[in-house]
Amino acid sequence: MLAVVLLIIAGTVVVVMRTGNRDDTAGPPSDLPSTSPVAPGGPTTGPSGRPTDQPTDQEPRPRELAETVLDALDLGPAVTGSGVAAQLQPLLANPALGGRIGATVLDPATDELLLDLDADGGHVPASTTKVLTALATLETLGPDTRFRTTVVRAAGQVVLVGGGDPVLSQRVEVNESWVYPITRFDLLARATAEELLRAGTTSVVLGYATDLFAGPAVNPAWEAGYVPGGQVAPVSALSLDGGRTRVGFAQRADDPARFAAERFAALLGDHGVQVEGAPMPQSTPRASPGSALIASAESPTVAEIVGQMLTRSDNDGAEMLARHVARAEGEEPTFAGGSRAIVGVLERLGIPTDGLVLTDGSGLSRQNRIAPVTLARALELAYEDPDGSSRSLLAGLPVAGFTGTLTNRFADPQSAPEAGDIRAKTGYLSRVVALAGYVVDADGRLLVFAVLADAVVPVSTLDAQRAVDQLAARLATCGCR
Structure with a gap:
């Protein structure tokens, strides 16, 4: 059975086709x-x-489509920092997230930082690193x-x-x-x-x-x-x-x-x-x-390749793209050269890079450090991109409960109702859980968020994933005024 999801992102209609059939030799x-x-x-x-958010050749079969799937991005009532804090602080205190958490929520309409929990501090980002690789690729090579x-x-x-x-x-x-x-x-x-x-x-x-x-x-x-x-x-x-x-x-x-x-x-x-x-x-x-x-x-096109790299969390694709960025920026096409080039592109774009340390383009390295605000500002820039060259970054982010590395996430009673209202890049290494993306709140207002927990107790990994899913879901339901 083929399901078609229409996602309207920043004026662009993105068609996501899903099927229950599996054929790993298809192309x-x-x-x-x-x-x-x-x-x-x-x-x-x-x-x-x-x-575990490594690429898979075939997405698992999704559950039935949610009734609300990013079908509107109307500008709703303003969100306040106090409203966001009141809703998220109890969830951020979840012991499953461990003792080192960085989190931020950003309102692109006002450019206001609504939540600052060590938002400027460097954290192990895992595969959310790919957001920065994607943005630098689109900026240097073009879509x-x-x-x-x-x-x-x-x-x-x-x-x-x-x-x-x-x-x-x-x-x-x-x-x-x-x-x-x-x-x-x-x-x-x-x-x-x-x-x-x-x-x-x-x-x-x-x-x-x-x-x-x-x-x-x-x-x-x-x-x-x-x-x-x-x-x-x-x-x-x-x-x-x-x-x-x-x-x-x-x-x-x-x-x-x-x-x-x-x-x-x-x-x-x-x-x-x-x-x-x-x-x-x-x-x-x-x-x-x-x-x-x-x-x-x-x-x-690069736009298509970047999109699938994000959806599938393709480590190999991310590393190859980082080397292309290095060549375009006059650096050696190596891990070090790609990392320097990506940081340089972000600085040129005005994205904060305090505490940013990159040693690869995929996020497999535990030596990487990214501040939540760096991810949030990168996502904000992609959303507001006036010429549309970064649109494929938005379109490539997995849809909660439906595509890519979020297909089997947002499945518990606290987060499942908001499947479809959230697009985000996952990140997971042992003791590290991260999620960064976009959410449409109960009033139709788009918010950007990033959560990185890099001291998760290994036995609590699945609980930590559920905890960050619930944080994003709470943003979708709260209105947070």
């Missing part, structure tokens, strides 16, 4: 890759403990940029050049249950084989290039079990399905680029072009009289 249709003159991989511009994976003939061999496409995928089947954007890797291989056969070439030596990004591929601040446990893959400019070895499974390749090249070799063989030997790493070929572009594949 949307895509045009064949183009063939054109030699061009490097990378971005092109178009016409305009164990973290219409696309990433390009290319296949080049040079120096007697064929080279697969990684363009840092976060949604390059092995998916080949089309099914309505997979609603996220992808770039079809199989179509790139098919176009390459057809072009080679047209030129009379039936066997090639295959190389692959990943020098769009620099190392290290694994962040030293990550816990040792994250890569083998499937929370994230080594970061590479050439990676399939976030480095997964099989669609729909968590296991990641030790070397995502080599795995992608080996898969490409197999696909070429399926189409009549044999690869001699094993694919070997190369530098990106420079344009020369003897070089030529064989085929290329362009990704969906």
Whole structure:
């Protein structure tokens, strides 16, 4: 059964399609890759403990649609700080949240900070870090940029050049249950084989290039079990399905680029072009009289990629986007360079960065520190964005009770009635629970909130998640005048 939810956000209608069917091999249709003159991989511009909010290839089946689903953003009566405090302070005292909590509520209409509970203090943000990565990506690259994976003939061999496409995928089947954007890797291989056969070439030596990004591929601040446990893959400019070895499974390749090249070799063989030997790493070929572009594949837009990164809490996508931000800002495309670039973009936008420490773009690092007010101001800026370039940040935030990492949240009697009225980014690591997003209150007024608890007792994690859900739900019901 297919359900369609219409969400009206800042004047934009967002369609969320949901289905009860599961098919982990599904993917949307895509045009064949183009063939054109030699061009490097990378971005092109178009016409305009164990973290459990890790990405999943398929969202769980949601319960029935709530009757109120962000269907209006009318400006209601003003909210007061005293009204917010009276409603939220008892909930913030919940022992499940532990002894270190940062929280803020912001009214974009008045620019007033309505709640300040260590709002300027740095807290471990977990995956709410992705809000900052998303905003910096949209600001530096623009929503219409696309990433390009290319296949080049040079120096007697064929080279697969990684363009840092976060949604390059092995998916080949089309099914309505997979609603996220992808770039079809199989179509790139098919176009390459057809072009080679047209030129009379039936066997090639295959190389692959990943020098769009620099190392290290694994962040030293990550816990040792994250890569083998499937929370994230080594970061590479050439990676399939976030480095997964099989669609729909968590296991990641030790070397995502080599795995992608080996898969490409197999696909070429399926189409009549044999690869001699094993694919070997190369530098990106420079344009020369003897070089030529064989085929290329362009990704969906940055707006689409950022949206799915937030909805699914895609760690791999966030890290690749952070490296693209680094390149755009003149930094080295590394963890450190991406972190510096994101902070620099936020400062340029006037977002407070006191206490801000970033060591990755996904939030897996426990060394990250973000103040609740930084998240709130970033969300406020995205909402008020005059040219609409940050709209996909709003649209990509999970809808409470319906999409992404909030599909199975807001399920208890205190928060379930407000499912649909809240869009927020989740964050979870062992001892850390966070939630930051937007809520429409009982009077139709939009509020921005951020709650970060980073001293949660491990046995209380689910209770802490319910507690932050109840905080957001209380904002939706209170009016808080």
